[in-house]
Amino acid sequence: MASFTPQLATFKAPVIDNEPMRSYAPGSPERKALVEAVAQMEKELPFEVPCVINGKEVKTGKLAKQPMPATHAKHLCTYHEADQATVASAIEGALAAKTEWEAMPWNDRAAIFLKAADLVSGKYRYKLMAATMLGQGKNAWQAEIDAAAELADFFRFGVKYVEELYSQQPVKNAAGSWNRVEYRALEGFVLAVSPFNFTAIGGNLPGTPALVGNVVVWKPSPAAVYSNYIIHQILTEAGLPAGVIQFVPGPAEEVVGQAIAHPSFVSLHFTGSTFIFKKLWKDIAANLDTYKSYPRIVGETGGKNFHLVHPSAEIKNAVNQTVRQKCSALSRLYVASSIWNNGFKEQLLNEVAKLKVGPCTDFTNFIGPVIGRPAFDKITGYIQKAKDAGSEIIAGGSADDSTGYFVQPTVILTKDPKSVTMVEEIFGPVLTVFVYEDADYEKTLELIDTTTTYALTGSIFASDRKALVHATNRLRNAAGNVYYNEKCTGAVVGQQPFGGARGSGTNDKAGSISIFYRFVSARSIKENFVGLEDFSYPSNLA
Ligand SMILES: NC(=O)c1ccc[n+]([C@@H]2O[C@H](COP(=O)([O-])OP(=O)(O)OC[C@H]3O[C@@H](n4cnc5c(N)ncnc54)[C@H](O)[C@@H]3O)[C@@H](O)[C@H]2O)c1
Numbered sequence: 001m002a003s004f005t006p007q008l009a010t011f012k013a014p015v016i017d018n019e020p021m022r023s024y025a026p027g028s029p030e031r032k033a034l035v036e037a038v039a040q041m042e043k044e045l046p047f048e049v050p051c052v053i054n055g056k057e058v059k060t061g062k063l064a065k066q067p068m069p070a071t072h073a074k075h076l077c078t079y080h081e082a083d084q085a086t087v088a089s090a091i092e093g094a095l096a097a098k099t100e101w102e103a104m105p106w107n108d109r110a111a112i113f114l115k116a117a118d119l120v121s122g123k124y125r126y127k128l129m130a131a132t133m134l135g136q137g138k139n140a141w142q143a144e145i146d147a148a149a150e151l152a153d154f155f156r157f158g159v160k161y162v163e164e165l166y167s168q169q170p171v172k173n174a175a176g177s178w179n180r181v182e183y184r185a186l187e188g189f190v191l192a193v194s195p196f197n198f199t200a201i202g203g204n205l206p207g208t209p210a211l212v213g214n215v216v217v218w219k220p221s222p223a224a225v226y227s228n229y230i231i232h233q234i235l236t237e238a239g240l241p242a243g244v245i246q247f248v249p250g251p252a253e254e255v256v257g258q259a260i261a262h263p264s265f266v267s268l269h270f271t272g273s274t275f276i277f278k279k280l281w282k283d284i285a286a287n288l289d290t291y292k293s294y295p296r297i298v299g300e301t302g303g304k305n306f307h308l309v310h311p312s313a314e315i316k317n318a319v320n321q322t323v324r325q326k327c328s329a330l331s332r333l334y335v336a337s338s339i340w341n342n343g344f345k346e347q348l349l350n351e352v353a354k355l356k357v358g359p360c361t362d363f364t365n366f367i368g369p370v371i372g373r374p375a376f377d378k379i380t381g382y383i384q385k386a387k388d389a390g391s392e393i394i395a396g397g398s399a400d401d402s403t404g405y406f407v408q409p410t411v412i413l414t415k416d417p418k419s420v421t422m423v424e425e426i427f428g429p430v431l432t433v434f435v436y437e438d439a440d441y442e443k444t445l446e447l448i449d450t451t452t453t454y455a456l457t458g459s460i461f462a463s464d465r466k467a468l469v470h471a472t473n474r475l476r477n478a479a480g481n482v483y484y485n486e487k488c489t490g491a492v493v494g495q496q497p498f499g500g501a502r503g504s505g506t507n508d509k510a511g512s513i514s515i516f517y518r519f520v521s522a523r524s525i526k527e528n529f530v531g532l533e534d535f536s537y538p539s540n541l542a
């Protein structure tokens with residue numbers, strides 16, 4: 001006889017708010033604490049990172065390194081790569097953990113993630129940030145936004161959204177009956193495959209499905225292993241039962257290939273490049289007959305984000321918003337010639353010249369290194385292609401890989417709105433500018449909409465309301481996140497649900513209630529209280 005879990009109240013989660021950002025200004029206590037955490041980590045590295053399967057460290061002895069993008073001379077950690085047997089036991093262990101995890105009362109699952117959020121924003125804040133700065137090359141401000149604030153927000157707002165989801169119940173009950181809907185976890189295991197550039201996304205990709213009762217095999221990015229391992233340790237300390245999220249770093253193709261070939265694979269939660277996402281989608285499709293269920297495929301991928309600056313725009317704001325960028329960053333700028341020639345160009349170049357590039361351990365550096373050799377070669381290759389195509393490099397253009405992977409913020413001015421750096425994702429500090437004639441606003445909207453296969457983020461700068469509204473309508477499908485008079489990056493959980501469509505992903509909106517629908521499979525329950533006296537219908541009566 002199965003035992004019942006007493007449910008003696010309907011609990012309400014605490015009021016949820018965004019994690020307040022700390023300033024890290026000189027002399028602030030947080031600056032001091034972060035500097036100490038970075039120094040401590042630099043002293044202790046390189047760390048050894050195991051796989052974590054069923055709550056136990058697994059050291060396969062097959063070693064790989066997570067480099068430090070600012071310093072070739074050192075690496076942040078050496079990690080044990082999962083082999084075939086490890087991946088197999090991760091999958092079996094996750095499936096074995098499933099029954100208890102999905103049966104755990106919601107308030108207990110929620111409490112684990114709320115506690116994890118407090119560990120992220122409290123005890124482990126500076127350690128996680130230090131790992132993100134040293135391993136992924138972010139400056140202090142960006143590490144705060146990502147590893148501290150956004151990760152804590154994902155966990156806390158996730159609880160709020162799941163509470164809302166679970167409370168969505170049928171609005172009608174016929175007399176003598178009660179209708180209910182339960183939101184079951186998916187039948188199988190979820191595979192989370194995360195990118196290098198956001199520590200918070202590392203936590204969110206396994207965290208979101210786990211919160212609604214799924215078990216997850218998580219393959220972190222090789223370039224974010226250490227920060228992601230700390231997240232796994234935090235979840236464990238918060239009380240996540242063994243096996244619910246299996247930490248499986250390792251060779252991407254092998255680990256992911258083995259997981260998606262398994263009959264109990266039920267969902268991919270991916271963030272990374274469009275190319276890899278499409279490849280995995282095709283691989284999953286090829287395995288379709290193997291699976292018990294139709295897999296849910298959820299992915300956020302590349303972008304070619306734009307700023308459109310209308311003749312009515314306020315120049316200083318448009319310039320500063322253009323310069324202050326990060327990951328969902330601006331990549332193509334369409335600016336009206338009257339604006340460009342009346343101060344925008346000059347101010348843009350002045351501001352870009354102030355951007356200091358170098359290791360983020362020096363807090364005065366605004367731009368850190370790019371993540372590694374392939375990124376460095378790709379970015380510098382695009383700068384070269386722009387030069388070869390006759391575009392003008394009006395700022396930056398140089399790069400230095402002697403001690404780390406540093407690329408100067410580069411502004412390319414092109415006369416060809418379909419030149420390669422206006423079209424393809426570069427994912428580095430490179431901006432291409434196309435100056436349009438004021439009279440060609442309409443044509444420019446068409447260009448923005450049709451130049452790339454992506455549709456992640458975009459901004460419209462205008463004080464003329466009609467121009468703003470018109471562009472919004474005209475560019476309805478050109479971006480999943482659109483901003484007015486504000487940079488096209490910096491979406492905050494709970495404020496701007498994030499994600500793009502077209503080639504940029506499935507647009508399931510991380511940091512919102514929408515994404516949770518993808519990781520549950522609803523079951524409708526109808527209960528009858530009165531019984532049926534007679535099978536026949538009144539219309540059958542003679
Ligand atoms: N839209 C968003 O929300 C968002 C957020 C962050 C990053 N990104 C995108 O992510 C990309 C940068 O991240 P990245 O360089 O880590 O991406 P990536 O595609 O190289 O890697 C992402 C993940 O896929 C794995 N992977 C790589 N090759 C694989 C293969 N052949 N088979 C299976 N798995 C494989 C990687 O190990 C990693 O875990 C950019 O394109 C960026 O636009 C998008």
Ligand SMILES: N[C@@H](CCC=O)C(=O)O
Nearest residue numbers: 327328489490491492498
């Ligand atoms: N919150 C993020 C998500 C970016 C991920 O690439 C943003 O800054 O827009």
